[in-house]
Amino acid sequence: MDLLVQSLRSGDSLVITRINRLARSLKDLQNLVLKLKSKDVTLKATEQPVDTSTAASKTFLDMLCVFAEFETNLRRERQMEGIAAAKARDVYRGRKPKIDPDEVRRLHKEKLSPSAIAKRLGSARSSVYRFLPTTDQASS
Template sequence: MIVHYIHILVGFNEHTSSFMRIGYARVSTFDQNLDLQLNALQNVGCEKIFQEKVSGTSKERPQLQMMIAHLRSGDEVVVWKLDRLGRSLTHLIELVNQFSDKGVSFSSVNDKIDTSTSSGKLIFHLFCSLAEYERNIIRERTMAGLEVARLKGKLGGKPKGLTEEAKNTARIAESLHKEGYGVKMIAAQLNKSRTTVYKYLAYRGVNIN
């Protein structure tokens, strides 16, 4: 992944009191080109652009973290498209709320969103509502699945040759993991050992770091 940022404004002084429009550009692989995003961000007046090449699902984004550390109240973060910033809708909302807490606005060139305007704030709040709706749906399905699993009793077995009931438990374990539950909590919810939960998650293709 690329671990550097570029200064567009010659002679920039990080201690200056003026507010900045700061860009963030990302592509998923090293063979992809950042030029399209960089040109767009420069055209809208970004004075500083952080850039990196890393998968959208990766939690390791050193340049994103560096950008956040550099933000000051009054600054504006700009991206080419929303999917360049967040790993998911939930992650995007977390980041924009983090910007807001710092007194920093956010805008997306292609999506015509600018949280410094009333209409931009309205659109973003709609995103927040959709994310909450999605979380509630997942939670309801997860709890319904847990109830079915409890009624059917303890489910065990190894990943290979799982019964249909065990496969259902594996799906429930995956849903709980997506909700942010740790392996220990999932094991307690399912009344399983942590070893079994790890096997279920591995069966569902979930990588545990």
């Protein structure tokens, strides 16, 4: 995004289809709009009545952003509630390991390096490290 903003010149318009993919939060979007304004660049959306060259449209943009952030926060809250309920029912355990932790430890006792273990088991080295004592990670 920074490269895009740097390439814009005074009098340009940044045209997008929808604002919901432009920034991660209301604050990010407001900061972007301020950067564009400082460069005398307007923001326009083709599928929404957004055009920062007018006060009414700027206000509409702010309202859209507030509701989008509110919706994101509600979705996050519902997700956290669902995870808590699943953990309470003991059904939320995460993904099953792709490799056998006991096999990783056995190979490690045979003095194989984490890279060699990962290669032998067809896994990533980072996966191997999860099953090794933390002191071995610093030395490898």
